[in-house]
Amino acid sequence: MSRIVAIYGSPRRRGNTATLLNEAVRGATEAGAEVERIFLRDLKIAPCLEIYKCMQDGECAIQDDFQAVRDQILGAQGLMLASPIFFYSVSAHTKTFMDRFQSLWVKKYWIDKVPFGKWEPKRKGLFLSAGATQGKKLFEGTLLTIKYFFDVLDMELWKSLLYRGLDFEGDAQKHPEHLEEAYETGRTFAEAVNTQR
Ligand SMILES: Cc1cc2nc3c(=O)[nH]c(=O)nc-3n(C[C@H](O)[C@H](O)[C@H](O)COP(=O)(O)O)c2cc1C
Numbered sequence: 543m544s545r546i547v548a549i550y551g552s553p554r555r556r557g558n559t560a561t562l563l564n565e566a567v568r569g570a571t572e573a574g575a576e577v578e579r580i581f582l583r584d585l586k587i588a589p590c591l592e593i594y595k596c597m598q599d600g601e602c603a604i605q606d607d608f609q610a611v612r613d614q615i616l617g618a619q620g621l622m623l624a625s626p627i628f629f630y631s632v633s634a635h636t637k638t639f640m641d642r643f644q645s646l647w648v649k650k651y652w653i654d655k656v657p658f659g660k661w662e663p664k665r666k667g668l669f670l671s672a673g674a675t676q677g678k679k680l681f682e683g684t685l686l687t688i689k690y691f692f693d694v695l696d697m698e699l700w701k702s703l704l705y706r707g708l709d710f711e712g713d714a715q716k717h718p719e720h721l722e723e724a725y726e727t728g729r730t731f732a733e734a735v736n737t738q739r
Contacts, residue, residue, distance in 0.1 A: 543576050544736045545618040549611075550634035551625035552579045558714040562703065562724040563624040565669065575735065580611055582635040583592070587611075589592045590641040600649025620666045620696060620735035622728070623649025623688070625671035630683050637695040647694045663698035668725065668739060669732050671702070674709035677685045698732060703727055 548567050552559045566695050585607035592638045595603035603607060615621055623630040632640070650656050674681045681704045692699050703724060708714055714721065 543574060544732065546570055546577045546620040546622060546732065546735060547611075547615050547618045548574045548579045548622040549576050549624065549639070550579065550583070550637075551623060551639070552709060553583050553633060553635060555581065557626065557711050558705070558708040559624040559626050559670055561714040562672065562705070562720060563622060564671050565721045566622055566668065566728030566731070569725040569730075570620075570732035571620070571728075571730040573732035573736075575732035576616060577622075578618070580614070582639055582660035584587075585611065587635075587642060590636045590644055594648070595647045596645035596729050597652065599654055600645055602642055602645040605716070608639070611639070612643070612646070615695060618665070619738065620668070620700075620731060621682050621692075621695065621708075622668045622731070623710070624670040624672065625684075627680060627684060629673055630680070631718065632642075632671075632679075632684055632687060642688070643691065643694050650694065661696055664696040665694070665698075666700040666731065666735050667692045667697040667701055667726065670704075670706040671701040672705045672714065674707070676706045680706060700731065701727060 548563055550560050553738040570577050587608050588604050588606055689699055705720055
């Protein structure tokens with residue numbers, strides 16, 4: 543059975559991205575994956591202090607909930623990550639979490655000296671996001687952030703589900719077509735993760 547970690551990056555427990563990610567998790571679970579759900583808002587994860595103690599051995603100097611989630615992700619074959627758009631980027635919860643992976647970046651590129659861009663994807667990643675507005679460039683910056691975050695995890699961005707025009711809690715529920723798409727994508731994602739093993 544393939545293992546997938548689902549990260550909820552919104553401060554809202556029942557917001558739009560959580561609703562959509564729940565559907566993707568339901569789809570993946572029904573397709574036979576074991577999915578572990580993690581709500582960043584419930585964890586204690588401090589921001590990166592940029593002291594680079596990780597240059598010694600790739601371990602972050604700050605000991606908090608980061609290490610357990612990192613190990614869960616590294617032990618999984620797939621990651622589903624959901625974050626709302628906050629000022630054209632990911633939420634603060636999500637960004638704080640991502641920044642701590644600089645310790646893995648240091649391990650990969652400085653300690654193990656993997657040449658940039660010369661690695662085989664070991665895992666697959668699905669990104670879900672929602673923003674209130676309709677702008678063409680709404681997800682542009684965020685997708686770059688996600689691409690390079692997944693890079694650190696030897697993960698290909700398998701697919702991203704991006705929804706415009708969702709603002710208030712409950713807005714996602716008014717779009718059964720989005721919920722259906724998230725569910726189906728979760729199913730397909732689990733199948734894709736399973737075949738890569
Ligand atoms: C701090 C903050 C910043 C936001 N910035 C943007 C933005 O730059 N563009 C946008 O379209 N929506 C923005 N929004 C709206 C959210 O993206 C939108 O409400 C989204 O559906 C929230 O998803 P959630 O319910 O999963 O948290 C912002 C909301 C907050 C609270």
